[in-house]
Amino acid sequence: MKKLLLTGFEPFLTNPINPTMDIVNALDGEVFGEYEVIGRVLSVDFTKGPEQFKTLLADIKPAMIVSLGLAAGITKISPERVAINIKDGEKDNNGVTFEDAPIVEGGEAAYFSTLPIRSMVNRLNEAGYPATISNSAGTYLCNNMMYEGLRYANLTQNVVAGFIHIPASFELAIANGRIPGWSSRDLLNAIKLCLEECVKN
Numbered sequence: 001m002k003k004l005l006l007t008g009f010e011p012f013l014t015n016p017i018n019p020t021m022d023i024v025n026a027l028d029g030e031v032f033g034e035y036e037v038i039g040r041v042l043s044v045d046f047t048k049g050p051e052q053f054k055t056l057l058a059d060i061k062p063a064m065i066v067s068l069g070l071a072a073g074i075t076k077i078s079p080e081r082v083a084i085n086i087k088d089g090e091k092d093n094n095g096v097t098f099e100d101a102p103i104v105e106g107g108e109a110a111y112f113s114t115l116p117i118r119s120m121v122n123r124l125n126e127a128g129y130p131a132t133i134s135n136s137a138g139t140y141l142c143n144n145m146m147y148e149g150l151r152y153a154n155l156t157q158n159v160v161a162g163f164i165h166i167p168a169s170f171e172l173a174i175a176n177g178r179i180p181g182w183s184s185r186d187l188l189n190a191i192k193l194c195l196e197e198c199v200k201n
């Protein structure tokens with residue numbers, strides 16, 4: 001059976017919870033079409049995170065890579081359109097920051113997602129879930145992992161990759177106090193619908 005690597009992230013910055021963890025743990029071992037999901041949680045660390053991700057890619061040899069990240073404050077499930085070759089912004093969980101730095105020295109400026117981002121948004125909207133395509137994954141760890149996934153997909157035959165940002169869960173919204181949230185059940189259901197669309201193509 002083909003492998004679908006589904007990644008999430010640990011908590012970071014001011015977020016004591018990362019709802020992507022529960023989703024990837026819940027879907028680990030599930031089957032979607034011809035794919036078995038391998039769910040894994042990555043460190044929010046510019047050194048460790050990409051290393052863990054590359055080790056998983058080498059070990060699992062996935063045919064599909066779907067990475068999830070929390071974007072605290074958004075209200076809609078947001079499949080990302082593009083990853084750019086830049087690291088910049090806030091401290092990672094090891095206290096490290098970058099400014100205007102490339103992820104890969106001399107690498108491609110950007111990669112477009114090869115997941116069916118429009119179909120995912122349409123499917124979610126039809127199911128009653130707010131969703132939209134996002135045109136920037138930022139310049140933090142999420143963009144970094146999306147870039148690495150698409151770089152791998154570009155260097156490897158028959159691999160597709162991409163990234164989906166999700167809103168906070170109710171639990172995180174309560175802990176934070178200033179951001180909107182979704183129920184964990186709806187977040188999980190929405191990602192299941194996204195994966196159903198991904199495995200159709």
Ligand code: PCA
Pocket residue numbers: 009012018020044068069070071137138140141142143
């Ligand atoms: N979101 C962050 C990194 C980890 C996560 O879940 C981001 O959007 O870059």
